[in-house]
Amino acid sequence: MNKLVTTIKEAVELSGLKNGMTVSFHHHLRNGDYVLNMVMEEIARLGIKDLTVNASSLFDVHLPLIEHIKNGVVTNVSADYISGGLGRHFSCGVMENPVSFRTHGGRPSDIISGKTPIDVAFIAAPSCDPMGNCSGKYGKSACGSLGYAMVDAMHAKKVVVITDNLVKYPLADWSISETNVDYVVSVEEIGDPKGIVSGTTKITRDPVGLVMASMAAKTIEASGLLKDGFSFQTGAGGASLAAAKFLKEIMLEKNIRGSFGLGGITGYMVDMLNAGCFEKLLDVQCFDLSAVESIKNNPNHMEISAQHYASPTAKSAVVDSLDVVILGATEIDTDFNVNVxxxxxxxIMGGSGGHSDTAAGAKLSMIIAPMFRARLPIITDRVNCISTPGKDIDVLVTQGGIAVNPKNSELKERLVLSGLPVISIEELKEKTERITGKPEKIKKGDRVVAEVVGRNGEILDEIYSVC
Amino acid sequence: MDIIKSATAGTMESSDAYVEIEPGNGKNEISVESVVWMQFGEKIRTAVEEVLNELEVENAKVRVVDRGALECVIRARVETAVLRGKGEK
Structure with a gap:
């Protein structure tokens, strides 16, 4: 049996891809990914039209996609996150059909249930053998975990693996097994290592960010959740990472041994694992070199699929066992709804990713954000887009005080008893507007350019055109 | 106060404003660009006008490139540009 084909074109032809079908991609190569563009270029050359692109995330490196949309090759896009350069085109209405945004947990759930079936999945693999056993841990384009691609590989009708490091059979330490793979293509490069992983993700040095981070760590300490067995996820934003650093200090000082760290994993989480703050890391995506090295070498640093990470319809997912998550926000409203x-x-400049999933699952979901950014207050009467519903958010930490969602009165009492600066979200909004002035509301366009599908399938909000 | 030469104040950093001033053609002409135009455009223009009035500037071209500065910052940058443009050290 031979699965090895010489070109992407041949693989696309053999896959039986036709007009109107769905192709899928995963985003572990992030802004260094070459695979989506290479594949879409071949598909366009073959004259195939009216495709749905279902990508776990899209980055600015994928700008050529906009041409394929203009040419009718792509008529629907579904993603969990779209970065700003690309997002601008969608906001300006480049595509007739609205983008369908899902969460990192909702996407695999809908693929598995058949709500959003995939005809052909294209897997970018930093290492693969000729039968399709593949891994993200090895090779010049190593990206670590392949968590988001696992579900695509298991449930797409056809699976094409594209690699720039073809190794002898068998690649024993596979993340995706040959049992799911139809074709393997070897190419020169699947990505630009500089865009795949950052050298080091840096902690903020901004004094405001450090004040917030310190308050965030104290809030976790005061919440009563910080004890042996503690589990934790944090984003890769500067202030969130600084919070992890402060938290690590508290955990080491009090000799608290947590159970696991979750998420997109950065070097800071690896440091916490190595320092004994956690027993395991559960990793759906690696953000930096240190995380890639760790997942390769440390058996306590485990790769998990997107389904296992966050699916709302899995019998259980890791987010259901999560104690605390620290998340960001571009806006939060007085009902604690968050826009990302x-x-x-x-x-459009982002997306839920795992935001809503972890917020729904965690016992304490914390937003960390400055009172204002470039004069724009973070707290509004109503966010421009509901990404995560306020019912799933427990607390907002800013440099001007900590606002607790009234639904969590126990947390509020605990924080007050610990002497932390608790303030109502309405007061915090007024306090901010005394500094910034009250902003005029922005005008929305008249076309819906994206719909936000909540993790349980409900339409949470619609995003309107801007241009 | 007479503006006798062109002058600048501020920077293009986020949360700052960059102000250019030069002698006018008989009246004040103000142009404002801002990253928060939709939310604060009118407030910024009013603040610039107020500073010019307070300093009795009646014949100047003022260009403000706002990068999301607080109003106190915008006022300070405009005032500095005016004082530099009138030739004070």
Whole structure:
């Protein structure tokens, strides 16, 4: 049996891809990914039209996609996150059909249930053998975990693996097994290592960020959750990482041994694992070199699929066992609804990713954000887009005080008893507007350019055109 | 106060404003660009006008490139540009 084909074109032809079908991609190569562009270029050359692209995330490196949309090759896009350069085109209405945003847990759930079936999945693999056993841990384009690609590989009708490091059979330490793979293509490069992983993700040095981070760590300490067995996820933003650093200090000082760290994993989480703050790391995506090295060498640093990470329809997912998550926000409203999809002018510049999933699962979901950014207050009467519903958010930490969602009165009492600066979200909003002035509301366009599908399948919000 | 030469104040850093001033053609002409135009455009223009009035500047071209500065920052940058443009050290 031979699965090895010489070109992407041949693989696309053999896969039986036709007009109107769905192709899928994963984003572990992040802004260094070459695979989506290479594949879409071949598909366009073959004259195939009217495709749905279902990608776990899209980055600015994928700008050529916009041409394929203009040419009718792609007519639907589904993603969990779209970065700002690309998002601007969607906000300006480049595509007739609205983008369908899902969460990192909702996406695998809908693929598995058949709600959003995939015809052909294209897997970018930093190492693969000729039968399709593949891994992200080895090779010049190593990215670590292949968590988001696992579900695509298991449930797509056809699976094509594209690699730049073809190794002898068998690649024993596989993340995706040959049992799911139809074709393997070897190419020169699947990505630019500089865009795949950052050298080091840096902690903020901004004094405001450090004040917030310190308050965030103290809030976790005061919550009563910080004890042996503690589990934790944090984002890769500067202030979130600084919070992890402060938390690590508290955990070491009090000799607290946590159970696991979760998420997109950075070097800071690896440091916490190595320092004994956690027994395991559960990793759906590696953010930096240190995380890639760790997942390769440390058996306590485990790779998990997107389904296992966050699916709401799995019998259980790791987010269901999560104690604390620290998350960001572009805006939060007085009902604690959070926007991470659009910027303050309404342009698409992000997406939920695992935001809503971890917020729903964690016992304490914390937003960390400055009172204002470039004069724009973070707290509004109503966010421009609901990415994560307020019912799933427990607390907002800013440099001007800590606002607890009234639904969590126990947390509020604990924070007050610990002497932390608790303030109502309405007061915090007024306090901010005394500094910034009250902003005028932005005008929305008249077309819906994206819909935000909540993790349980409900339409949470619609995003309107800007241009 | 007469503006006798062109002058600048501020920077293009986020949360700052960059102000250019030069002698006018008989009246004040103000242009404002801002990353928060939709939210604060009118407030910024009013603040610039107020500073010019307070300093009795009646014949100047003022260009403000705002990068999300607080109003106190914008006022300070405009005032500095005016004082530099009138020739004070």
């Amino acid at each position: 999809h659009t910027d303050s002018n309404g342009y």
